[in-house]
Amino acid sequence: MTATLTQVSIAEALTTVTPDGLPFRFTAYDGSATGPEDSPIHMHLATERGLSYILTAPGDLGMVRAYVSGDLEIEGVHPGDPYELMKMMLNHVHFERPTPSEALRIVRGLGWNHLKPPPPPPQEHLPRWRRTFEGLRHSRTRDKAAIHHHYDVSNTFYEYILGPSMTYTCAVYPAADASLEEAQYEKYDLVARKLDLRAGQRLLDVGCGWGGMVRHAAREYGVRALGVTLSAAQAEWAAAAIKRDGLEDLAEVRFSDYRDVAERDFDAISSIGLTEHIGVRNYPSYFGFLLDRLRPGGRLLNHSITRADNRYRSVGAFIDRYIFPDGELIGSGRIITDAQDAGFEVRHEENLREHYALTLAAWSRNLKSHWDEAVTEVGYPTAKIWGLYLAACRVGFEQNTTQLHQILAVKLDDEANAHFPLRPTWGA
Numbered sequence: 463m464t465a466t467l468t469q470v471s472i473a474e475a476l477t478t479v480t481p482d483g484l485p486f487r488f489t490a491y492d493g494s495a496t497g498p499e500d501s502p503i504h505m506h507l508a509t510e511r512g513l514s515y516i517l518t519a520p521g522d523l524g525m526v527r528a529y530v531s532g533d534l535e536i537e538g539v540h541p542g543d544p545y546e547l548m549k550m551m552l553n554h555v556h557f558e559r560p561t562p563s564e565a566l567r568i569v570r571g572l573g574w575n576h577l578k579p580p581p582p583p584p585q586e587h588l589p590r591w592r593r594t595f596e597g598l599r600h601s602r603t604r605d606k607a608a609i610h611h612h613y614d615v616s617n618t619f620y621e622y623i624l625g626p627s628m629t630y631t632c633a634v635y636p637a638a639d640a641s642l643e644e645a646q647y648e649k650y651d652l653v654a655r656k657l658d659l660r661a662g663q664r665l666l667d668v669g670c671g672w673g674g675m676v677r678h679a680a681r682e683y684g685v686r687a688l689g690v691t692l693s694a695a696q697a698e699w700a701a702a703a704i705k706r707d708g709l710e711d712l713a714e715v716r717f718s719d720y721r722d723v724a725e726r727d728f729d730a731i732s733s734i735g736l737t738e739h740i741g742v743r744n745y746p747s748y749f750g751f752l753l754d755r756l757r758p759g760g761r762l763l764n765h766s767i768t769r770a771d772n773r774y775r776s777v778g779a780f781i782d783r784y785i786f787p788d789g790e791l792i793g794s795g796r797i798i799t800d801a802q803d804a805g806f807e808v809r810h811e812e813n814l815r816e817h818y819a820l821t822l823a824a825w826s827r828n829l830k831s832h833w834d835e836a837v838t839e840v841g842y843p844t845a846k847i848w849g850l851y852l853a854a855c856r857v858g859f860e861q862n863t864t865q866l867h868q869i870l871a872v873k874l875d876d877e878a879n880a881h882f883p884l885r886p887t888w889g890a
């Protein structure tokens with residue numbers, strides 16, 4: 463027997479993924495403990511199954527599985543807003559799965575004979591959602607099922623988190639202490655001003671969610687607006703909201719894939735939070751399609767989450783398996799390049815990264831304040847997943863892992879005229 467096979471405690475084994483030591487208290491079912499005793503945050507690994515999740519799943523997925531299944535218990539942070547813990551975790555825990563030989567060393571050290579991955583919790587979408595060629599290709603059927611998974615959860619649950627605007631994208635804060643509603647209004651209005659919307663024009667909003675942009679354009683600008691979403695629940699909610707607001711003559715939300723929009727000659731197109739869903743390899747056909755739907759001189763505003771660099775990576779195992787199946791992110795450089803290569807003239811872009819951190823903080827506050835109703839609506843494990851997801855995304859924007867870019871582009875007319883002012887005046 464070598465020294466590596468000496469019996470170790472779980473707390474000792476944990477040092478593999480936390481070489482700098484833990485900034486919070488950790489205890490395990492074998493009685494071992496590590497981290498500061500006086501920490502307000504306490505994580506307890508209650509079962510052997512939880513440890514198996516952590517040792518066998520890639521990246522952050524093992525911890526998430528253990529947390530969702532209840533094998534990893536957390537005290538000292540609210541499950542609806544575990545931001546403080548996520549910040550510590552992302553700064554101190556190395557989310558790489560131990561190599562097979564390291565895992566074997568740990569397992570033997572723990573005195574186990576074998577290491578078998580336990581079945582994932584039922585909230586996870588494996589193996590159905592295993593990344594396959596079809597997932598990368600983003601076929602219509604596959605995309606519809608992925609969107610159904612994420613968006614048809616429950617409109618009521620989304621209402622708790624998103625608030626009355628039912629807007630599920632980055633808001634634009636006129637001031638850091640503005641309300642979420644004010645900031646979502648400002649976001650829609652900024653998009654409208656960048657697109658230079660005017661009464662009587664026609665707007666296409668691809669990936670329209672619950673119809674926020676469509677209703678804003680119709681109500682505030684007298685624009686005839688068509689929105690398309692792949693979520694039936696969203697389309698239903700949006701239709702009721704349009705009726706309630708008396709906007710039926712101007713606004714329409716259709717349950718449809720954007721690729722099935724047959725109308726042409728739109729004056730403007732907004733795409734707010736769709737690019738993340740369509741797959742990087744589909745950007746050329748996506749921008750080609752949008753260019754084809756605009757009239758000469760028409761504008762496109764593309765608003766999307768991006769990475770800080772342009773190297774392709776998936777959204778990460780946790781988000782892919784529990785939140786956005788098949789989501790893909792890349793840098794703004796790649797988005798601009800593909801828009802240009804499709805024939806758009808890109809006129810302006812801005813990074814609203816800090817605004818998304820503020821937006822996510824507001825959503826987390828909303829989830830926390832509606833916690834009991836949210837748990838009743840979707841169940842404790844799903845509510846916990848959402849708490850984790852919102853807090854982790856907030857840290858991602860704060861630390862510049864992710865950004866939010868608005869890109870404004872024009873379809874030139876035959877004389878290469880962009881119909882664009884010498885200096886735009888939509889406000890900072």
Ligand SMILES: C[S@@+](CC[C@H](N)C(=O)[O-])C[C@H]1O[C@@H](n2cnc3c(N)ncnc32)[C@H](O)[C@@H]1O
Nearest residue numbers: 629630631669670671691692693719720734735
């Ligand atoms: C993050 S949400 C944003 C919704 C809305 N724009 C907002 O700001 O609240 C993404 C939207 O894209 C839609 N979507 C994703 N893929 C789509 C597709 N292929 N065709 C049409 N809509 C799609 C989803 O149904 C959802 O409405």
